[in-house]
Amino acid sequence: MDFVKSVDTDMSLAILSCLDDPSDLVRASAVSRSWRAFVIKHSLSKNLCLKLFHQLRSVDRILETTSDDESSSSLMEDTTSLPEREHRVYALLAKACTSFPIQSCIHDPIAASSTDRLPAESIFNTLDERDRVGRTPSYWSSAGHHNPSVPETLLYQLKADLCVITQLCIQPFQVIFHPGRPIYSSHYVRFRFGHLDSHSQDKNNYVWTYTSQQFPMAQENRLQKFKLPEPVLCIGGYLLVEFRGRVQICDIDDLYYICVTHVKAMGRSLAKSFRVVDPDDSGKFGLKVLSYGDPQETNDKEEEAGPSVFRPMRNRRLEQLVNFLHRHPTEVVQYMSSESDEDYESYEEEV
Incomplete structure (x- = not known):
């Protein structure tokens, strides 16, 4: 018996809404024409995406392209209905957000709120996998302050406009060349995700669409892992790390510092498949599809390039x-x- 044809709509929705794996929902839409029409008509792929990541409620339009090369891409001829296009796009988006490989998602450092000595203690050092360059320690150091409550921030650009971040990692720096080998950590750390305000005249005006809880940091020389309560979809591709409260005073100048060896953001990059278009200060944005291909195949081609x-x-x-x-x-x-x-x-x- 085909229950989609035999039972009422609410019962069919209740049954198919139990599918929480994007691949299963796509398979269901391929069972028959009636099942496909039902899945598309009731936006089940879109609803699954919104269930997984509420940030996607800010999508106000969808664009598709015919080429991975943005410079030569053009909008696809719209020969399908809006529900069909949304089904195609959100099915891909749900798969990307849940099955793309976990990797390091930080692309480049942007700025630090302060730096004690440039370029020796630059924010760039926090992305180096090594603890030392030659025989010299690699780390970022804030400027010193008499007030231990003065916060510090590190700003990074991620590898994609859309990244699903699951875990962040920070390693405080232990100064082995100071008496007692002190560790200059902070009391707490907090994370923000967001985008540049494209409508602002200030090129450094960021809109933060997600702010994490405060995580306590240990005064220990190790890579400390901070797992978010649930995976977060970063819309816009920027990460702000906020260090709150200074722990260690320097015996040399009696000032409080925060020093960091490594910063990592682990998650899924959607750079090969999607791009955020024109986000505004209200959080609304366009979702542009770059490719429906497997991103792993694209990576393999680039390695051969x-x-x-x-x-x-x-x-x-x-x-x-x-x-x-x-x-x-x-x-x-x-x-x-x-x-x-x-x-x-x-x-x-x-x-």
């Missing part, structure tokens, strides 16, 4: 080298012979 894939890695290493030269110019010969040559050779082999 050659040297352009390694440019971000090369630029990061060059910046690390510049920072090192500012800190220890007399050790450049030893640094180049002991570590940079090996990195450069491995990079040449990869290319």
Whole structure:
């Protein structure tokens, strides 16, 4: 018996709404024409997305393109109804938000609220996987303050306009060259996700669409993990890390500092499939579909493309080298012979 045809609409909705896996819902829409028409008519794919991520209620329009290359893309000819297009887009979005691979989602640092010494203690150091560059510790340090309640922030751009963030990680810095080897952590940390206000004349005006709870930080030299209560869809691609309350005073100048070795944001990047279009201060935005293809296949093609894939890695290493030269110019010969040559050779082999 085909229950979609045999029972009333409310009962069919109750049954099919129990499907919380996007793939199952797509399979249901492929059972028959009547099932497909039912799934599309009642926006079950869209409802599943809104159930998973309430932030998607801010989508006010959907755009589709015919090419992954934005510079040459054009809008698809709209030959389908709005419910059909929404079914296609939200089915892909639900799959992307739940099944794309977990990875590090931070692309680049933007700014720190303060820095004690530039470029030696730059925010760029927080994205280096290593604890040291040569023999020099790699970390960010805030400016010192007499007031321990003065907060600090680190601003990052994520790898995509849409990222599903599940966990954030921070490692405070232990200053082994200070007496007692103090750890300059904060009492608490909080995270914000959002986007640039495209309608503001101020190019640095951000709209924060999500603010996490305050997580207590331990004064320990380890990568501390902060799991969000539920996966959060970051709309706009910006992350703000807020450090609240200073723990450690420096014996040298009697000022409070916050120092960080590593910052990570783990989640799913939707860069290959979606883009946020023209978000406003009310949170409304357009959702642009870049590709319906498997993002893993796109990644494989890029790896075969050659040297352009390694440019971000090369630029990061060059910046690390510049920072090192500012800190220890007399050790450049030893640094180049002991570590940079090996990195450069491995990079040449990869290319």
